[in-house]
Amino acid sequence: MVWVAEFGKAPPPRTKRLLIANWTFPESLHLKHPDCAMFTAFVDESQSHRTKSKTRFTQPTTSPPPKRRQVSRACDWCRTLRIKCDSRHPCKNCEAKGRPCSSRGTNSVRTYADAVKEIEKLQGRITQLETQVHARGTVPRRNNLVSTPVRIGDRAPSLPDYLDPLREHGGNNRHLEYIHMRTAHSHQRQSYGRSSSFYFIGRLSSYLGVALQQPSCEDLIQLDSASRSFSSPVVTTGRAPNRTPVGVSTTDTYLIRSQEEYFLNMFWTTYHTLYPVIDRQDFEEHYGSLWTSETARFPSALVDILVAICMQYSDALMPQATSPGAPIIGNIDSAISGRRFYARCQLLLADELEGPSMVTLQCHIFSVIYLSNASFQNTAHGHLAFAIRTGIILGLHWKSPENLAEKDKEFRKRLWWTVYALEMKMAMDLGRPLGVNMSQVTCSLPKAPQGHLSPGVNDFTFNEQYVKLILAARSVYVIFHNKCAEVLAENDGRSLYNDLEELEKVAECVSLRMEDLKTWQRQVPDFIKSKKMNCGETFSTDRSALDLREQLSTGLSRQGLMLELLQHNLVMNLYRPFICFSRVDPIPFVDANAAACASYAITITNIINQVLTESNILVGFHEVFQWQWNAAISLIGYIAAYPTSPLSTTAQNSLSTAVTVFDIIGKNLLIASSAAKVARDISKKVEFLVILSTNNTNTVTFDPALESLTGDSFPQALAYESFNSLESIYTGLGNVSDIWNFGDPTEFLSPWMTDPDTEFQDMSATGDFLQS
Incomplete structure (x- = not known):
C-alpha cells in the first residue's frame, strides 16, 4: 500500500530467488525516496542508468554444465592414470590418445564370487585339456619347443599373479572362525575350527551360561581323559614332556612269542578288516625271522605298534576294577594299554626319519589310530603330518x-588313500x-581285487567305500567353507550368526550339496550294508532297528556298522553348525x-x-x-536351541539312551x-530350559554377538571341578602319575596276562566271537 501511494506503481513480482543486482528502475525513481538507497547500493550505476530495457529484472544468461555420467568401473588406462572415464567404448580419453581401451564394452563390478567362479571354470578347462592330452598320448617334443633368448632389460618388473607366492596369503581370514581352549595337559590353549565339536561346545556353553545365568568359568565342557593329565603317552609323569620314558628299551622282550601271537591274531580279525594296509603273508614271514628263541626277538617298530x-x-573287552576295595591288576584304563610297546615303536621310528620305507608309513598309520583311541587327538593330528610327508617322500601320491x-x-594306492582319508577325516573333525x-595327487583310487567282489575274509570293499565316503564328505566340507567365505565377503566379514539371512544362504547351499553323499550311498554294494528290520533303509534316519540275526559274519557285520556310523557322524557334523541359538523367527x-x-544323532545313539x-x-x-559323545552334545545343543520343536521330545529320550550307552562303555573305558x-x-x-519354554516363562534373550565370538573371547559358562585331571576317576588308586610308570613289568600287561601259564589260556576264548 505504501509503495502504490508514494510511487504510483505496484512492486515487482516476487520470485523464489530475487537477483537484486539485475533490477532496473526508471530515472524518475532514482534518489527520490530515502528507502531507495538500500536498493541502489547493490546496483551497478553504470549499467542501471544506461539500461533501456523495459523489464524490471532478467534471468541469468548461462546454464550449469550437464553432469558427467558415472561409470561403475573405469577402463584400465583411465584407472592407471587416475583420470575420469566414461561409458563409451572406447572411452573418450583412449580414443583421443589412440590407446586400446581394455574395458571391452562392460563396466561390471568384479567381486570375489565372480573370481571364484572364473577360477573354477578355468580349472575345469585345464582338467579337460589335460584329459585330452593323456587320451591322445601326445607329449610335446623337446625339439619342437622354440626357445627365445631373454635379455636382462626385457625382464618384467615383478612376478605374474599366478607365480606370486603371497597372492592368496590371508585370503581365507574371513571364514576361518576358530576357538582357543585348553584340551590337553598344557597351559597353552589349542585351536579348533567351526566344524569341530569343541567349537560347538563353546557356542553351547555361551548360550547355557546366559540362559542359566551362571558366571563364566575357566573350563568348558570337557571330559576326563589321559591327554588332560599327561603331555604324551610316552612320559612317566605329567611334568616331563621331553623326557625319554623310563624302562623302555629297544632290546628287551616284554612278552613271549605265544603271547604276542595271540594279540597279532586278534589284529587280523579286527583292525586289518578296517585298514588293510599290511600284506599278511609278507608280515608273517618278517615276523618269523625276528625270533631267535621263544623268549627273544629282534626289535621291530611294526610289530610293537x-x-x-x-x-x-583286548583290554576294552574286560571290565575294569575301579572300586576302592578292588585289587589293581595291570592297566586301569584300556585307552593307555600297550604304552610300552608304543613308546618303543617311536624310539625305533626316530632312526628312520631320513630314510623312510613302506613299513615306516604303516607304523605311522597305526600310531595315529593308537593315539586317537587314547584321546591324544592333537598328538595324533601331528603324527598324521609325519605319515602324509612319508607318503609323499615315497612318491605314493603319484601314479x-x-x-x-x-x-x-x-x-x-590303498596305502596312500588310507592315510589321506585319515588326514581328511581328522581335519574335518578338528576343523583345521x-x-x-x-x-x-595323481594316484587313482584303489579297487577291490577281482577275486574279492563277493563277501570274504580278505575283502577290500570296506576300504574302498571308506575312502569314497571321506571324499564325498570332503566335497561338502569344502563347499561349506567356500560358501561361508563368499557370504562373509559380502557382509564385511561379520559372523554368520550375526546375519541369519546369510546363514540361510549357506544352509541352502549345504543342503543341496548333500546329494554327493546320497550318490555315494547308491553305489555301496548290498552285501556290505547292515541289514534292517521292517524293510528299513541303510544309511537313512528312519530309525528302523538292526536285524542282527541276518548278519553273514562278525567281520562283515562290523564293516557294515562302522561304515554306517561313520557316514552318520560325518553328516551330523556338517549339519551341526546350523543349530542356531540366537534365532527368533523360523528359518x-x-x-x-x-x-x-x-x-542323525538319534540314529547313531539307537544303533550303538x-x-x-x-x-x-x-x-x-x-x-x-x-x-x-559327538552325538550326545549335538542332541544337547538341539534341545537347548529348539526346546518346543516336535523333535525335541524324541531328542530328550535319545539323550537318556546316550547316558545308558556311556554307562555300558564305561565298564571298559573310563573316559x-x-x-x-x-x-x-x-x-x-x-x-x-524346556520346562521354562513350555510354560512360556523363558525370557532369555541371547545376543547373537556372543554366538559369533572366536578365539579366546568365548564366555566359558560350564565347568566341573573334576575336569582338570583324572584324579576324580582314579580315586583310591594311589598316585595318578604312577599308572604311566614303566618300572613294574606287569603294569603294561592286560589283566589276564599276569600269569601266562594259567590265565592266558583261559582267556583265549574271549576272542572267539572275533573269528569270522
Missing part, C-alpha cells in the same frame, strides 16, 4: 610306475585346514538342517545302544565312544564314565 593297538582293544605288478600298484592339495533351511543333525546290548560286534573299538556324568548334569539343565 600292532601289539600295542591290539592290547588297547604308480608302469613296471610294477598290478598287486603292488593296488597296494600303493587340509594338509594336501588334491590337485597335486527354513537352517531349521531343517538343525533337525537333520538331531535325527542296540549293538552293545545285543552283541559284541563293536565292543573294544574306542571310536564308538567318540561317535556317541565314558566321565561322559555319563557330564551328560547327566547337562541334561538336567537343558530339561529346565
Whole structure:
C-alpha cells in the first residue's frame, strides 16, 4: 500500500530467488525516496542508468554444465592414470590418445564370487585339456619347443599373479572362525575350527551360561581323559614332556612269542578288516625271522605298534576294577594299554626319519589310530603330518610306475588313500585346514581285487567305500567353507550368526550339496550294508532297528556298522553348525538342517545302544565312544536351541539312551564314565530350559554377538571341578602319575596276562566271537 501511494506503481513480482543486482528502475525513481538507497547500493550505476530495457529484472544468461555420467568401473588406462572415464567404448580419453581401451564394452563390478567362479571354470578347462592330452598320448617334443633368448632389460618388473607366492596369503581370514581352549595337559590353549565339536561346545556353553545365568568359568565342557593329565603317552609323569620314558628299551622282550601271537591274531580279525594296509603273508614271514628263541626277538617298530593297538582293544573287552576295595591288576584304563610297546615303536621310528620305507608309513598309520583311541587327538593330528610327508617322500601320491605288478600298484594306492582319508577325516573333525592339495595327487583310487567282489575274509570293499565316503564328505566340507567365505565377503566379514539371512544362504547351499553323499550311498554294494528290520533303509534316519540275526559274519557285520556310523557322524557334523541359538523367527533351511543333525544323532545313539546290548560286534573299538559323545552334545545343543520343536521330545529320550550307552562303555573305558556324568548334569539343565519354554516363562534373550565370538573371547559358562585331571576317576588308586610308570613289568600287561601259564589260556576264548 505504501509503495502504490508514494510511487504510483505496484512492486515487482516476487520470485523464489530475487537477483537484486539485475533490477532496473526508471530515472524518475532514482534518489527520490530515502528507502531507495538500500536498493541502489547493490546496483551497478553504470549499467542501471544506461539500461533501456523495459523489464524490471532478467534471468541469468548461462546454464550449469550437464553432469558427467558415472561409470561403475573405469577402463584400465583411465584407472592407471587416475583420470575420469566414461561409458563409451572406447572411452573418450583412449580414443583421443589412440590407446586400446581394455574395458571391452562392460563396466561390471568384479567381486570375489565372480573370481571364484572364473577360477573354477578355468580349472575345469585345464582338467579337460589335460584329459585330452593323456587320451591322445601326445607329449610335446623337446625339439619342437622354440626357445627365445631373454635379455636382462626385457625382464618384467615383478612376478605374474599366478607365480606370486603371497597372492592368496590371508585370503581365507574371513571364514576361518576358530576357538582357543585348553584340551590337553598344557597351559597353552589349542585351536579348533567351526566344524569341530569343541567349537560347538563353546557356542553351547555361551548360550547355557546366559540362559542359566551362571558366571563364566575357566573350563568348558570337557571330559576326563589321559591327554588332560599327561603331555604324551610316552612320559612317566605329567611334568616331563621331553623326557625319554623310563624302562623302555629297544632290546628287551616284554612278552613271549605265544603271547604276542595271540594279540597279532586278534589284529587280523579286527583292525586289518578296517585298514588293510599290511600284506599278511609278507608280515608273517618278517615276523618269523625276528625270533631267535621263544623268549627273544629282534626289535621291530611294526610289530610293537600292532601289539600295542591290539592290547588297547583286548583290554576294552574286560571290565575294569575301579572300586576302592578292588585289587589293581595291570592297566586301569584300556585307552593307555600297550604304552610300552608304543613308546618303543617311536624310539625305533626316530632312526628312520631320513630314510623312510613302506613299513615306516604303516607304523605311522597305526600310531595315529593308537593315539586317537587314547584321546591324544592333537598328538595324533601331528603324527598324521609325519605319515602324509612319508607318503609323499615315497612318491605314493603319484601314479604308480608302469613296471610294477598290478598287486603292488593296488597296494600303493590303498596305502596312500588310507592315510589321506585319515588326514581328511581328522581335519574335518578338528576343523583345521587340509594338509594336501588334491590337485597335486595323481594316484587313482584303489579297487577291490577281482577275486574279492563277493563277501570274504580278505575283502577290500570296506576300504574302498571308506575312502569314497571321506571324499564325498570332503566335497561338502569344502563347499561349506567356500560358501561361508563368499557370504562373509559380502557382509564385511561379520559372523554368520550375526546375519541369519546369510546363514540361510549357506544352509541352502549345504543342503543341496548333500546329494554327493546320497550318490555315494547308491553305489555301496548290498552285501556290505547292515541289514534292517521292517524293510528299513541303510544309511537313512528312519530309525528302523538292526536285524542282527541276518548278519553273514562278525567281520562283515562290523564293516557294515562302522561304515554306517561313520557316514552318520560325518553328516551330523556338517549339519551341526546350523543349530542356531540366537534365532527368533523360523528359518527354513537352517531349521531343517538343525533337525537333520538331531535325527542323525538319534540314529547313531539307537544303533550303538542296540549293538552293545545285543552283541559284541563293536565292543573294544574306542571310536564308538567318540561317535556317541559327538552325538550326545549335538542332541544337547538341539534341545537347548529348539526346546518346543516336535523333535525335541524324541531328542530328550535319545539323550537318556546316550547316558545308558556311556554307562555300558564305561565298564571298559573310563573316559565314558566321565561322559555319563557330564551328560547327566547337562541334561538336567537343558530339561529346565524346556520346562521354562513350555510354560512360556523363558525370557532369555541371547545376543547373537556372543554366538559369533572366536578365539579366546568365548564366555566359558560350564565347568566341573573334576575336569582338570583324572584324579576324580582314579580315586583310591594311589598316585595318578604312577599308572604311566614303566618300572613294574606287569603294569603294561592286560589283566589276564599276569600269569601266562594259567590265565592266558583261559582267556583265549574271549576272542572267539572275533573269528569270522
